[in-house]
Amino acid sequence: MLEPAPRRARGYRPRFASPQQDALLDRFIAAARAAGDGGVGVFDLDGCLFDNRPRIVQIWRELASRADLPALYRVAPEHFLDWDHRRTFANAGLSDTEIAEALPHAEPTFFRNFFDGEYCVHDHPMPGASRLVWACYRAGLSVVYLTGRHEQMREGTERSLVRCGFPLGRPGTKLVMKPDMETDDLPFKREALREIRSLGKAAVLIDNEPGNVNIFRETCPGALVLWMETDHSPRPIEPNPAIPGIRGFLRCADPSAELGEGMGPAGSGPA
Ligand SMILES: [Mg+2]
Missing domain, CATH: 3.40.50.1000 (HAD superfamily/HAD-like)
Known part of the structure; x- marks a missing residue:
């Protein structure tokens, strides 16, 4: 069964x-x-x-600008299904190479900014x-x-x-x-x-x-x-x-x- x-x-x-x-x-x-x-x-x-999705989009856009990862500008609220950044990026149409470039920056950036009160205003x-x-x-x-x-x-x-x-x-x-x-x-x-x-x-x-x-x-x-x-x-x-x-x-x-x-x-x- x-x-x-x-x-x-x-x-x-x-x-x-x-x-x-x-x-x-x-x-x-x-x-x-x-x-x-x-x-x-x-x-x-x-x-x-x-x-909270707009807060995370803001985090990715700032990272895209700061680290010159333009593929991250594609991420929009509808791409979030869960807390897995790799899945979000794939849903936004990033290639495997773009995801591999973004992920090492994404994890520490997310951790630093998502839990920063200043970013709550983007929710x-x-x-x-x-x-x-x-x-x-x-x-x-x-x-x-x-x-x-x-x-x-x-x-x-x-x-x-x-x-x-x-x-x-x-x-x-x-x-x-x-x-x-x-x-x-x-x-x-x-x-x-x-x-x-x-x-x-x-x-x-x-x-x-x-x-x-x-x-x-x-x-x-x-x-x-x-x-x-x-x-x-x-x-x-x-x-x-x-x-x-x-x-x-x-x-x-x-x-x-x-x-x-x-x-x-x-x-x-x-x-
Ligand atoms: Mg909750």
């Missing part, structure tokens, strides 16, 4: 909308309203409220994301941005959140970051949730990492947990089948929405 295919994210599609996704966003807001004052909403940033907000966070905040929830970014990225992260219109710097909003880059995301988020629960009962949580949504479900029973299906780490962890996935924050009625079929792979629930 064939093993069922692992449940992996279906990839970035920021303008996706479907009736099933509308229903899940409705449930998210209803859960926020039901919790109201004293409740907490937990929102991940990278690959969730933000589309694009996921369409409709700020609207959802505001709806939760207006329902009375404390809004916690729980991110795997580390404290040295705080200034750029705050600037980016404010520029994109997310509630921050007002009562009941908080940005929780890792103390340093080396700390592993999963134990950090598990531990951070313990502290976040002292603010109130977590009512709604969303993240793109399967390991994180599983931790949310395990540690916040009764909360609504959504999985954002953009990209994620290559860790061999699948989200709990009971956790529904969405691909973005737009509604079918939004003029910029791209209507799609809602169902993901077997077991992924409605999207």
